[in-house]
Amino acid sequence: MIFLTVGTQLPFDRLARAMDDWCAQNAHPEIQVFGQLGHLNGDSYRPRHFEWAEKISPDTFNSRVQEARVVVGHAGMGSIITAMSFRKPTVIMPRRAHLGEHRNDHQYATMARFKSRSGIFAVEDSAALAQQLDQLLTIPDGATTEADNGVAPFAEERLIQRLSAFIHNG
Secondary structure: OEEEEOOOOOOOHHHHHHHHHHHHHOOOOOOOEEEEOOOOOOOOOOOOOOEEEOOOOHHHHHHHHHHOOEEEEEOOHHHHHHHHHOOOOEEEEOOOHHHOOOOOOHHHHHHHHHOOOOOEEEOOOHHHHHHHHHHHOOOOOOOOOOOOOOOOOOOOHHHHHHHHHHHHHO
16 A cells, blocks of 8 residues: 555645546556545645545554555655654655745755655655656565664664763763
């Protein structure tokens, strides 16, 4: 399954439409797509080629992430961290302020910070999303390693060293 999430506050029509277009052009009967689209407005885009809901419970959200072969989402920290905690390959597309998708470009900054991390795949438009999904789906399900896209159970060594220096040196 591919799980699409755009957060709960705002719709993200550009991402929902890109995912819907990919589904229309790439019918994979063995791959279900489900989207969590946030609070939709009257003129918000409503996908026709995959199952979706505006909101889902936190337990359902976690279940969908856990079941997913790939997570696709906005560049929101909650979505990224949840996908990483389940070690899921994650494609992120940031909302852009100049397109009226958010108040500022903090998601673009988040994408820039995370795009070099293993298991995080940053895209900026529908063509890049389609290309990335096609590439990820060539990898056998479950073929990612434990090191891919995971949140470590401990702090990075750099953080531990800085905290230790602060504690001991003030």
